[in-house]
Amino acid sequence: MNVAKHDTFPVTLPIKKIIRETPHVKTFVFAYDLKSRPGQFINIWIPRVDEKPMSIAYDSGKGEFWLTIFAVGDMTKKLHEMKVGDRVGIRGPFGKAFQYEPGDHVITVGGGYGAAPLYNLAMEATSQKCTVDFIVGARSSEHLLYTDRVKKIRNTKLHIATDDGSVGVKGYNTPILEKLIADMKKTAAGKKKLKKTIVFAVGPEVMMKRVSDICFKEKVACQVSVERYMKCGFGVCGNCCLDDTGITVCTEGPAMDHKKARKSVDFGVAHRDAVGRKHAY
Amino acid sequence: MADLSVTFCGVEFRNPLVLASGVLGITASSFHHVIESGAGGVTTKSLWLTEHKGHPNPVMIANEHYMLNAVGVPDAGIEKAKMEMAEYNKRKRAPIIANIIAGRKADYGEIAEEIAKLHPDIIEVNISCPNVEDEFGKPFACSRDDASEVCREVKKRVGRVPVIVKLSPNVTSIVEIAKAVANAGADGFCCINTVGPGLAIDLESREPILANRVGGISGPAIKPLAIRIVHEVSRATKLPIIGTGGVTNGRDALEMMMAGATLVGVGTAVYYRGVEVFGLMTKEMDEWCRVNKVKKMRDLIGSMHS
Numbered sequence: 242m243n244v245a246k247h248d249t250f251p252v253t254l255p256i257k258k259i260i261r262e263t264p265h266v267k268t269f270v271f272a273y274d275l276k277s278r279p280g281q282f283i284n285i286w287i288p289r290v291d292e293k294p295m296s297i298a299y300d301s302g303k304g305e306f307w308l309t310i311f312a313v314g315d316m317t318k319k320l321h322e323m324k325v326g327d328r329v330g331i332r333g334p335f336g337k338a339f340q341y342e343p344g345d346h347v348i349t350v351g352g353g354y355g356a357a358p359l360y361n362l363a364m365e366a367t368s369q370k371c372t373v374d375f376i377v378g379a380r381s382s383e384h385l386l387y388t389d390r391v392k393k394i395r396n397t398k399l400h401i402a403t404d405d406g407s408v409g410v411k412g413y414n415t416p417i418l419e420k421l422i423a424d425m426k427k428t429a430a431g432k433k434k435l436k437k438t439i440v441f442a443v444g445p446e447v448m449m450k451r452v453s454d455i456c457f458k459e460k461v462a463c464q465v466s467v468e469r470y471m472k473c474g475f476g477v478c479g480n481c482c483l484d485d486t487g488i489t490v491c492t493e494g495p496a497m498d499h500k501k502a503r504k505s506v507d508f509g510v511a512h513r514d515a516v517g518r519k520h521a522y
Numbered sequence: 523m524a525d526l527s528v529t530f531c532g533v534e535f536r537n538p539l540v541l542a543s544g545v546l547g548i549t550a551s552s553f554h555h556v557i558e559s560g561a562g563g564v565t566t567k568s569l570w571l572t573e574h575k576g577h578p579n580p581v582m583i584a585n586e587h588y589m590l591n592a593v594g595v596p597d598a599g600i601e602k603a604k605m606e607m608a609e610y611n612k613r614k615r616a617p618i619i620a621n622i623i624a625g626r627k628a629d630y631g632e633i634a635e636e637i638a639k640l641h642p643d644i645i646e647v648n649i650s651c652p653n654v655e656d657e658f659g660k661p662f663a664c665s666r667d668d669a670s671e672v673c674r675e676v677k678k679r680v681g682r683v684p685v686i687v688k689l690s691p692n693v694t695s696i697v698e699i700a701k702a703v704a705n706a707g708a709d710g711f712c713c714i715n716t717v718g719p720g721l722a723i724d725l726e727s728r729e730p731i732l733a734n735r736v737g738g739i740s741g742p743a744i745k746p747l748a749i750r751i752v753h754e755v756s757r758a759t760k761l762p763i764i765g766t767g768g769v770t771n772g773r774d775a776l777e778m779m780m781a782g783a784t785l786v787g788v789g790t791a792v793y794y795r796g797v798e799v800f801g802l803m804t805k806e807m808d809e810w811c812r813v814n815k816v817k818k819m820r821d822l823i824g825s826m827h828s
Contacts (some may be wrong), residue, residue: 247586247794253726254812266716284580292579328727332580449602473582477545477793478593479567487555489546492796517548 249475251286251330259325262386266354267321268298273331275306277361278338280466280496283308284474286330287323291316294471294491296443297334298357298387299364309386311425321349322502335474339441339464339496343369343450346425346436349420350452351377354442356386359443363394372436373397374421378448382407413449422459439464442499447522450509452501463499469512475497480517483507524811525818526562526804530762531684531709533643534619537804538819541580541647541794542766542789543621543688543712544568544593546797550609553582557616559780560801564616566606568623568648571633572693574598577653578733583658583742589763589790590720592737593624600636607640617643618782621688622676623651625658627668631675640679645683646764650690650715650740663690666699670706677707686710689755691717691744696751697758712764712787713751716740721800740790744768749781756782756824770794773808775776782824 258270263375272406275283276301283309286292293316298309312321318446320329339362341347347366349359354376363373373396379385381403391399401409418440424437440463444450449465456463467482469490483490484506493501502508511519537686540563546552553564576596583590597603600666608616608636620642637645662668669687670687677687678714680691687703689696691714702710716738722731730736756763765783769775769818770791778786791799809820 249582249583249584250722251724251731252581252723286580286731288724288727289733292733323792330727330731331722332583382537465544473577475584475793476796477589477790478580479548479552482546482549482552482555484549484551485554487549487551487553487558489552489797513549514598516575516602518598518602 243459249332249388251332253328253330255295255326255328256323257325260308263383266309266386268307269320269329270305270307271331272305273329274304275300275334277483279304279334280339281334282495283331286321286332287316287319288330289329290319292307292330293317294335294474296358296360296466299361308380309354315386318461331427333474336495337458337494340347340370341366341371341439342437343371344370344375346374347371348374348418348421348438348440349376349448350414350440350442350448352356352414352448353384354386355378355392355443358417359441360390362441363391364396367396368396371396374400374415376402376417376421378399378402378444379404395479413448413451415448415455418452419455422455422461438462442466446512450498453503456499457503465497465499465502465510466496467494467502470515524808524816525807525820528820528823530764531644531686533684535562535617535785537612538786539775539788539800539803540619541800542787543648545589545789545792549670549704550606553610553618555612556797556800558796559799561788561806562616563619563643565619565646565786566603566621566754567596567597568621568651569603569637570597570599571597571629571636573597573598576603580732583731583735584790584793586594586742588739588743589793590732590737590739591716592719592732592734595651595654600633601810603637604640607642610727614641619644619646621648623648627662627672627675630672631679634676635679637790638683642683644686645676645680646712647685647687648715648793649671650688652690652692652716652719653734653736655719656734657747660688663699664693665690666702669699670702672705673703673708678698684709686712688712688715689798690715691747691751697754700755700759704761707762710762710764711755712757713755714744716768717744717747741793742768742770745774752778752783753826755783761793770799772803773812775803775807776822777809779819780820780824780826784820784823
């Protein structure tokens with residue numbers, strides 16, 4: 242049952258630290274016990290500007306969390322102008338988190354800025370005895386995020402693809418996933434028991450659909466992070482409903498089994514805007 | 523199991539619970555999901571003739587006592603309504619109430635006529651949204667003359683589709699307005715729209731939390747107000763009513779029926795109990811009927827002793 246927390250008022254928190262990641266991306270650090278899990282999201286509010294859902298780049302579980310934000314619209318540009326000590330409203334965490342078992346083998350596939358929430362997952366999973374293959378894809382080297390941090394995570398192997406080949410392999414990140422699955426199956430052929438592997442994808446929906454298609458064909462478990470226009474974040478406004486299932490992404494997702502996402506005719510195909518009109522990806 | 527079915531404005535509902543306008547209700551898929559979850563019927567979000575943007579975020583906050591919302595009635599306009607109604611009708615399993623809205627009194631006729639062509643079971647006229655006052659002024663539901671003028675205009679344009687009017691509690695005498703609207707030809711009422719508007723301030727930033735500053739109040743806090751109004755309007759007009767306001771469990775819904783409601787609107791309860799609330803409440807209502815030896819739930823309508 243989707244029981245919302247019965248208080249969805251914001252808390253306004255001072256920014257503790259700001260880290261510049263790339264010319265257009267900053268990480269904002271807050272000293273607050275968010276009690277979130279990887280895959281969940283929060284609403285970030287700047288009074289008199291806007292409120293938007295954002296993924297969580299890291300939650301220490303000990304009173305600190307990070308948001309890594311690309312300055313792309315009015316609100317995110319305004320946020321980039323803010324300084325340490327300025328207050329930002331936070332609501333949440335909302336939605337469902339990624340699911341895995343301790344000791345699983347985790348393959349993350351991040352497209353563009355999807356790397357940040359997957360870092361959060363890799364940090365948590367490796368603390369739960371998981372091993373991680375961390376695949377990231379970006380347009381070029383200057384758009385890559387979090388690679389230096391990922392390199393420092395134990396039991397984690399980083400794989401990079403860029404469209405222009407400036408770092409890692411040239412092209413999409415999905416061939417790396419296909420190769421990892423093929424290698425895994427080859428290694429497993431001689432063994433009786435294959436370590437349970439789960440693929441987690443965060444990025445543009447067309448990329449996640451490609452990841453899901455691969456996993457579906459290869460019969461590998463997969464979860465994706467579905468993004469839809471959201472107003473409330475807790476299953477009431479109805480803006481983020483998927484066709485034909487009618488489920489709200491904000492409460493039944495964003496993190497969901499790819500088979501659940503594939504039940505929707507919209508997955509990788511179309512999304513709705515602020516007034517509910519449908520647009521193709 | 524008790525017989526939960528009711529007839530409202532000549533339309534059969536398998537149970538009295540209907541999704542209230544403004545919650546979920548943007549897509550046909552969402553309606554189907556609500557019906558599968560146990561609702562007896564659904565109400566669309568307010569439909570405009572042309573696109574209406576609504577307010578920036580935040581639009582909604584809530585705690586255990588109440589919800590405050592100023593979504594600002596966003597909608598894509600009539601073309602989207604046509605598509606969603608066609609989708610809904612493909613797999614239709616329960617009645618659909620089309621809620622309509624316009625910015626000027628004179629514009630209600632046209633949207634009503636266009637929506638009537640899509641054959642909804644009932645048209646609900648929203649003249650009582652308290653969070654678009656900056657744009658359109660005081661809601662028409664606050665004036666006897668305005669409210670009845672809108673009702674007459676809509677009735678002229680929709681043929682045989684039953685018309686109900688959603689009233690505002692934010693008036694001196696709702697009974698006077700209800701009587702005027704009844705005389706203008708309304709077939710029933712939906713009581714009540716949200717209360718207020720109200721205001722909530724974030725202490726640390728000293729800012730109003732909703733982008734629209736103020737918003738309509740719904741949720742458990744407003745239930746006694748809604749119950750009282752449903753009782754009064756029902757006694758005064760004898761017209762059927764959708765009782766809406768703070769209903770979150772089966773007992774609340776039965777109380778609304780005893781006050782005089784035929785159908786019970788469920789909106790903010792989706793926040794408290796998820797979309798599963800419809801199935802849960804139906805079970806709770808049925809259980810009460812079993813314990814209290816009520817065979818037909820419709821016998822409870824207006825059964826409060828007075």
